[in-house]
Amino acid sequence: MSVRNWSNGRIIHSASFRRLQTKTQVMGTGEGDFHRTRLTHSLEVGQIGRGIVWNLARRKNFPYAEYLPPPELIEAICYAHDLGHPPYGHGGERALFRNMRHHGGFEGNAQTIRILTKLEKYYRGAGTQPSRRLLLGVLKYPVEYGRYTIKDTDNKPPKCFYDDDLPLIRQALRCFDAADAEKFTTLGVDAKPIHKSFDCSIMELADDIAYGVHDLEDGVGRSILKRSDIGHDLLDGFTEAGIHQIRNVPINEILDKLFSDDACERKHAISLMVGFFVVAVQVERLNEFRSGFLDLQAKVSPEISRLLKHLSKEITFKSLVSRREVQTLEFKGEKVIDNLFSAFDERPVQLIGPQLFEQAASGLSQLISKANGK
Incomplete structure (x- = not known):
């Protein structure tokens, strides 16, 4: 379960990472230079993930330090x-x-796996050639698309990886015993994957903290x-979680800083909130897997988990993501993508060029032959 030191460098220098600068986090990228994009969000998730690991490692008699x-690895995953x-x-x-429902599907995390292992241009056909541990750290949904009905x-992408990447995921899980590997890929009764690796649980918490704060x-x-x-909703969220102060600063005073016209005061409030969530992270055993890399999970208490969800769903989502301007942008984007698919379907050779068309046709032929066992 080693890490290659160049992993985060290859991600930072990749075209896919640079493309995140034009993808929105909440607001459109043309709305000013203050707000975050997916690129700045990812950098912040990396910093928070590193902070979580550092905080756990410095705890006295922490029993899971070896895991x-x-x-560098948690930063690369984030x-x-x-x-x-x-x-x-x-x-x-x-x-x-x-548009891809009957052609292998599409899902954001599945596409991340595809980019890391195939599409990025470091090794031809092998992406960035990520380590096993990095791959499992990014894999949020260890169930293949074909297992869904x-x-x-119905009208939304399932949480999955692509069927074509099943051999890759099986190879990544070969270091665990068969029972662990099989259980790790269990699909729950609510049609969602159940498990994730220890590293992935840290990344997801870092993502939740960045998104919520x-x-x-x-x-x-x-x-x-x-x-x-x-x-009032913010204060209620902290009160219901039993949190009345952070580092001896009362929550009301933190809210005064947050809504201050002074940017330094606002940044201080955000720093206090982020630090609070990072320090609140604990590590628990599921007692379901033999390997600690699968059995251990980074978590926060139920009260703090509810507070994080309150910040992200009740505050950020309802007040920002649900805004008419944001929903209009998403709807326009859906129409753009639908129209692009129609155009490529009508004139594929003219629009993508003969060379790329031949490469795509050759790849499709290989997939068909492989599916037929030839």
Whole structure:
């Protein structure tokens, strides 16, 4: 389960990572230079993920130190977690899935795996050639697309990886015993994967913290989220979680800083909130797997988990993502993608060129032969 030190460098220098700068986090990329994009979000997730690992490692008598990922590895996992995120947010993802539903599907995390292992241009056909541990750290949904039914995929992409990548995932899981590998790929009764690796659980917590806190900062900084609108809801979220102060600073005082016209005060409030969530991370055993890399999970208490969900769903989503401007952008994006598929379907050779068309046709022929066992 070693890490290759160049992993995060290859991600940072990849074209896929650079493309994240034009993909929205919450607001459109033409709305000013303050707000975050998927690129800046990924950098912040990397910093938070590293902070979580550092904080766990420095705890006295921490029993799971041998399982903690190296700082460079968790940063690479966090940097890579959104590489497959499509343009136009979840609207773009829905449109891509709708058009690819009968051709292998589309899903953001599945596309991340495809980019890392095949599409990036470091090794021809092998992507960045990620280590096993990096790959499993990014793999949020260890179930292949083909295991879902039509009902499961009704109008939205299922949480999966692509069927063509099944041999790759099986190879990554070969270091675990067969029972662990089989259980790890279990599909739950709610048609969602159940398990994730220890490293992936750290990355997902870092992602949740960045989404819940930093997107809140964007909304406040742009004067879209005002204290008169969300201040009471914010205070209720902390109160219900039993949190009345952070580092001896009362929550009301933190909210004063957050909604201050002074950018330094606002940044101090955000720093206190991020630090609070990072320090709150604990590591628990599931007692389901023999390997600690699969059995250990980074978690926060139920109360703090509810607070994070409150920030992301009740505050950020309802007040920012559900805005008419954001929903209009997503809808326009869906129409753009639908129209592109129609255009490529009508005149593929003229639009992508003979060389790329021949490469695509050759790849499709190989897939058909492989499926027929030839």
